[in-house]
C-alpha cells in the first residue's frame with residue numbers, strides 16, 4: 001500500500017507492506033483522513049506515535065470501508081462504511097483498527113466529511129461533556145474556535161443548549177463560525193471582559209489561562225486541550241478558590257483501547273444522530289489527494305482555515 005510517510009522531518013508518499021488485521025481488528029480501505037496538529041508535531045520529531053501504532057505513518061483519524069476482518073471481529077462486515085480515531089497510521093491506503101474503536105459513518109456524511117470527524121468531534125465531546133459537564137443554559141467560551149476542534153465544540157455546545165461565545169483571531173472566519181451556531185464571535189483581545197463563562201474550552205493554551213480564570217463564573221470549569229500558544233502558565237490560586245474553579249487538561253491519543261472505545265460509544269449515542277438530522281456539519285476548508293500530502297501539511301501550518309484539511313485516497 002501507499003502511505004504518507006515521515007522521514008527526516010519531511011512527509012512524502014512511500015510504499016509499505018499491506019497491514020493484516022489481528023485479533024478483534026478490521027482492515028479498512030481508507031478513503032479520507034483528516035490532518036491534525038499532532039501530525040505536524042510528529043513530522044518534526046516531537047510527538048512520536050504511541051507503542052503499537054506505525055511510527056512513520058502519520059494520521060490520527062480515518063474514514064473508509066471494511067475490506068477484511070481479523071479473528072473474532074464481528075461488529076462490522078465487509079463493505080461497511082466506518083470511521084475511527086487511531087494512534088497513528090491513518091494517512092494510508094489501508095489501516096488496521098480495533099473494531100471497538102470504529103464507528104459507522106452516518107449516511108448524511110461523505111467519506112471526505114467523515115475523514116474529518118473522529119479526532120475533533122471526539123475531543124470536543126469528551127472535553128465539553130465528559131470532563132467539563134457542560135449543561136443546557138450554561139455559558140461556554142471556545143478559545144481558538146475556527147479550527148477543527150473549535151468548530152466541533154461550537155456546534156456541540158450550541159446544539160446542547162449552551163450559550164456559545166467563540167474567540168477567533170482571523171476576522172475573515174468570524175462569519176463562518178457564527179453560521180455554525182455561535183451566539184457571539186469575538187476577537188481574542190479583551191475576551192476576559194466578556195464573561196462570566198461556566199465552561200471554557202481552551203484550544204490556544206497558556207497565554208489565555210489568566211484571562212480564562214478571570215472570566216470564569218462561580219463553579220466554572222476550564223478544559224485545556226490545545227497548547228500551541230504555550231504550555232506554562234501561572235495560576236492565581238486565590239482566584240481559583242474564590243470561584244471554586246476547576247482546571248482540567250487532557251489528551252486523547254495515549255488512552256488505552258478500553259477508554260477510546262468508551263469515547264466511540266459516546267459519539268455513536270450522542271453525536272452521530274445529530275449528523276443524521278442535519279444538526280451538525282463538518283466544515284472542510286480544503287482537500288488534497290494523498291500524492292499532495294506535503295502541500296496538505298503546508299496548508300495546515302499556514303492557518304487561517306475554517307474547520308478541517310482532509311486527505312483523499314484514490
Ligand SMILES: NC(=O)c1ccc[n+]([C@@H]2O[C@H](COP(=O)([O-])OP(=O)(O)OC[C@H]3O[C@@H](n4cnc5c(N)ncnc54)[C@H](OP(=O)(O)O)[C@@H]3O)[C@@H](O)[C@H]2O)c1
Nearest residue numbers: 037144146147148149150225226228229250251252303304
Ligand atoms: N488534547 C487533545 O486530545 C487534542 C486533540 C486534538 C487537538 N488538540 C490540540 O488542540 C488545538 C486545536 O486543535 P485543532 O484541530 O482545532 O487545530 P486547528 O484546526 O489548527 O485550529 C487551531 C485554531 O486556533 C487558532 N489559534 C492558534 N494559535 C492561536 C493564538 N495564539 N491565538 C489565537 N488563536 C490561535 C488558530 O487560528 P489560525 O488559523 O489563525 O492560526 C485556529 O483557528 C491544537 O493545538 C491541537 O494540537 C489536542
